[in-house]
Amino acid sequence: MNAEVGDRLVVHGRHLGNGSRSGEIVEVHGAGGTPPFVVRWEGETTTAVVIPGPDAHVEPRSPRPLA
Numbered sequence: 579m580n581a582e583v584g585d586r587l588v589v590h591g592r593h594l595g596n597g598s599r600s601g602e603i604v605e606v607h608g609a610g611g612t613p614p615f616v617v618r619w620e621g622e623t624t625t626a627v628v629i630p631g632p633d634a635h636v637e638p639r640s641p642r643p644l645a
Contacts, residue, residue: 579630580611584639587617592633603636 581587581603588600604625605616613629630636 579613579634579636581606581613581615581636582611582639586637586639587615587628587630587634588637589630589634600637 583603583606585603586600587603588598590598599619601617601619601622603615604618606612607614607616607627615628615630616625617628618625
């Protein structure tokens, strides 16, 4: 999983009734855009260090150029 600052991290609920959670990636600490990420979750003013699991994905802020 790779990300850039400004992308969104979406984590899906793991149990029935738990919705998804998303937030803006404000820092990327891994080499080449890999986790851990610092995320500001929607509706919150604080940030958290996140190492995403298999229930998460990154939504790019804008389309990436083709390599």
